Amino acid sequence: MEVGRGDTLLGLLVNASVPRLDAHDAIEALRSVFDPRRLQVGQEIALLFQQESGTDRRFVGMELQPDVDRAVSVARLEGDAYEAVSVDKELRRHQAAASAVIDSSLFEAGASVGVPIPVMAAMIRAYSYDVDFQRDVQPGDEFQVMYERYLTDKGASARDGDILYAALTLGGRRMDLYRYKTRDGIVDYFNRRGESIRKALLRTPIDGARVSSKFGMRRHPVLGFSKMHAGMDFAAPSGTPIYAAGNGVIEEIGGKGSYGNYIRIKHNQQMATAYAHLSKFGSGLRRGGRVQQGDIIGYVGTTGRSTGPHLHYEVLRGGRQVNPMSVDLPTGVALQGRELVAFQRHVEDTDRQFAENLQSAAQVAQTAAASGDEPHPEACRGERSC
Ligand SMILES: [Zn+2]
Incomplete structure (x- = not known):
């Protein structure tokens, strides 16, 4: 049977003449491996019955495949208890x-x-x-x-x-x-030289936002006169997540005058980053708490002295604001010695695999073109079992 709009699993089972008590017990068992509220419209569910004497049939379980890589089933055991199992399909x-x-x-x-x-x-x-x-x-x-x-x-x-x-x-x-x-x-x-590409700070603490105002002197949009802009503004819709630019400890979090909702993270003895005008903070954050680079620390808003939703972002060195775009970011680790030698072999292997995969993709695309088929997006990718 197939799940329709507004169906509940209990309703479906009862409609298929599964006794209500059995249906209830089977669903309770299922819950240990799959949340029935996650059922999608169109989901196929196989109900399993055992033929009894005459036209009677006994409900003995059900099976469904909620994800491409997972199947779940419920089976009736002796004593009328139900047990659920989840089977991962091999990928x-x-x-x-x-x-x-x-x-x-x-x-x-x-x-x-x-x-x-x-x-x-x-x-x-x-x-x-x-x-x-x-x-x-x-x-x-x-x-x-x-x-x-x-x-x-x-x-x-x-x-x-x-x-x-x-x-x-x-x-x-x-x-x-x-x-x-x-x-x-x-x-x-x-990178090819074996240096980690990870840096102490992200270049931009927000995805896909437009830089609406750079660091430096500018005419203040609210006050009207020229004033130093001590950070960078990123225009983005309210609610856009803001990420911690680096690992660190929250030095300050809360309302801060014209900054509105403000959070400042201390990354080391020298460097800190600050984020202003937030609509709200990430959940569970508090002063003195630790954050990891990339954690969501808040959401874009327009609190404080602000003309519209944007993130005001500051990088501070020794307590003074510096230009986030020109600050030299310290690099992460570099591989050395035997580790570097092993890495260089890995680079050669990877380069060769990439060339092979790309070539087989080109061949597939060519074959598709020669046979007059519209090249399907799938055909433009190199693929290889490994
Ligand atoms: Zn600003």
Whole structure:
């Protein structure tokens, strides 16, 4: 049977002449592995009956597959108790590779060669230490990416895995990144020289926002006269999440005059970052609490002296505001010695895999073109079992 609009599982079972008490017990058992409120319209559910004497049949369980990679079932045991089990379907790991020239935005370029949006978002996140995507990406720039995909035994895409390799060429400057697991078991992205791309501070603490006012002298939009603007403004809709630019301790959180709702994070002896005009703070944050880079610390708003929803962002060095765009960000770790040698081998392997994957993608696309088919987005990706 199939779940229709407004159906409840109990209603469906009772309609299928499962005794109400049995239906209730079976659903209670199911709850341990699957929340029945997550049932989607169109979900198939198989009800299992055992033929009894005459036309009687006895309800003995049910099965459904709520996710591409998971099936759940409920079985009636002796003594009329019910037991639920969840079975993960085995997924096959594939590699996919893509390469494209950017016309307008990186997202569009990714979509044109069939790279899933979450993969593009992960790539943007990985490069966000070095690249301001609003400012630095121009038409004619290029990107390449190789990432994992998990497929079901029927070949359906179950989920995307990690980015294994990416390259971004902006204004002729090429930046590679390689996913690498060190012998200590730390997984991180490194450039070709074996330096972690992770920086102490993110370039921008907010996704996809436009810079509406830079650091420096400007005419104040509310007060009218020229005044030093001690931070950077990012215009974004109210409620847009704001991320901690780096690991640190919350030094101040709460209302702060013209700043409105304000939070300041101390990253080390020298550096701090501050975020103002927030509509609200991230949940569970308090003064003295620790945050990790990328944690949501609040949401864009227009509290305090502000003309519209935006984030006012400050970087402070030794307590004084500095230009967030020109502050030199300390780099993370660099691989050395035997670790660096192992990494260099990994780089060679990855480069070769990427070239192979991309070539097989080109062949698939060519075959599709030769047979007169419209090249399907799937055909533009290199894929290889691994
Ligand atoms: Zn501002």
